[in-house]
Amino acid sequence: MIDVVLPCLDEAGALPWVLTRMPAGYRPIVVDNGSADGSDRVAAAHGALVVREPVRGFGAACHAGLLAASSAVVCFMDADASLDPRQLPLVADPVLAGESDLVLGRRVPAAAGAWPAHARLANAVLARRLRRGAGLPLRDLGPMRAGRRAALLGLDLADRRFGYPLEMVLRAAAAGWRVTETDVRYLPRAGRSKVTGTVRGTLRAIADMRAVLAAHGGQGQRTTIPA
Numbered sequence: 001m002i003d004v005v006l007p008c009l010d011e012a013g014a015l016p017w018v019l020t021r022m023p024a025g026y027r028p029i030v031v032d033n034g035s036a037d038g039s040d041r042v043a044a045a046h047g048a049l050v051v052r053e054p055v056r057g058f059g060a061a062c063h064a065g066l067l068a069a070s071s072a073v074v075c076f077m078d079a080d081a082s083l084d085p086r087q088l089p090l091v092a093d094p095v096l097a098g099e100s101d102l103v104l105g106r107r108v109p110a111a112a113g114a115w116p117a118h119a120r121l122a123n124a125v126l127a128r129r130l131r132r133g134a135g136l137p138l139r140d141l142g143p144m145r146a147g148r149r150a151a152l153l154g155l156d157l158a159d160r161r162f163g164y165p166l167e168m169v170l171r172a173a174a175a176g177w178r179v180t181e182t183d184v185r186y187l188p189r190a191g192r193s194k195v196t197g198t199v200r201g202t203l204r205a206i207a208d209m210r211a212v213l214a215a216h217g218g219q220g221q222r223t224t225i226p227a
């Protein structure tokens with residue numbers, strides 16, 4: 001069994017599609033971060049384990065899910081139907097096989113409009129920085145991921161907002177993890193855009209990631225990586 005952490009803020013419209021597409025052997029953990037649209041009821045009605053996290057923030061939700069998980073390998077993915085749970089084995093299998101310590105799904109847009117240009121550009125710039133600074137073979141910082149639960153907890157991630165996914169990669173690299181990437185389809189999200197589709201969300205995400213980069217010696221410099 002593999003636990004799948006789904007941070008959720010008002011995704012009642014997306015959850016039925018997402019949860020009915022979980023492959024056999026994958027258990028969804030929907031971390032409700034104070035949704036006002038009944039996401040928790042929809043998640044429970046579709047068989048998910050529902051965890052409530054009162055502290056607002058993407059990282060707070062992801063981390064609450066990680067703490068609630070019990071499987072050896074844990075996946076993360078967004079709950080907005082922009083990623084297909086049927087592709088979870090693409091990220092989980094290399095970890096299960098012992099070939100990788102952290103696998104990120106590189107988002108490949110499956111339709112026009114799935115990925116706003118500014119968000120795509122920001123991710124590409126960040127990924128290039130990680131390639132050059134931390135020597136990681138990444139071209140995206142995708143939200144569909146898999147790693148080993150105990151090792152992820154051992155990273156001791158501190159960010160509780162939008163810097164969480166970046167901090168995970170930086171700390172994994174600093175710890176000498178094998179971080180790899182595999183292509184996954186990126187679909188137009190269901191429901192209203194909250195982060196990269198809005199100016200406010202984008203600015204918040206950039207500010208949170210800057211804070212993480214600053215805390216990690218600037219830009220994930222090679223000096224933070226063991227030889």
Ligand SMILES: Nc1nc2c(ncn2[C@@H]2O[C@H](COP(=O)(O)OP(=O)(O)OP(=O)(O)O)[C@@H](O)[C@H]2O)c(=O)[nH]1
Nearest residue numbers: 007008009033057058061078079193194195196197
């Ligand atoms: N817990 C929590 N989850 C959030 C928050 N903001 C967004 N999410 C969830 O995190 C996932 C990713 O957020 P999205 O809103 O899809 O962010 P995005 O993909 O950058 O941009 P859009 O899809 O355009 O909104 C979704 O499952 C959201 O429900 C938040 O503040 N707290």
Ligand SMILES: [Mg+2]
Nearest residue numbers: 078080082189
């Ligand atoms: Mg999204």
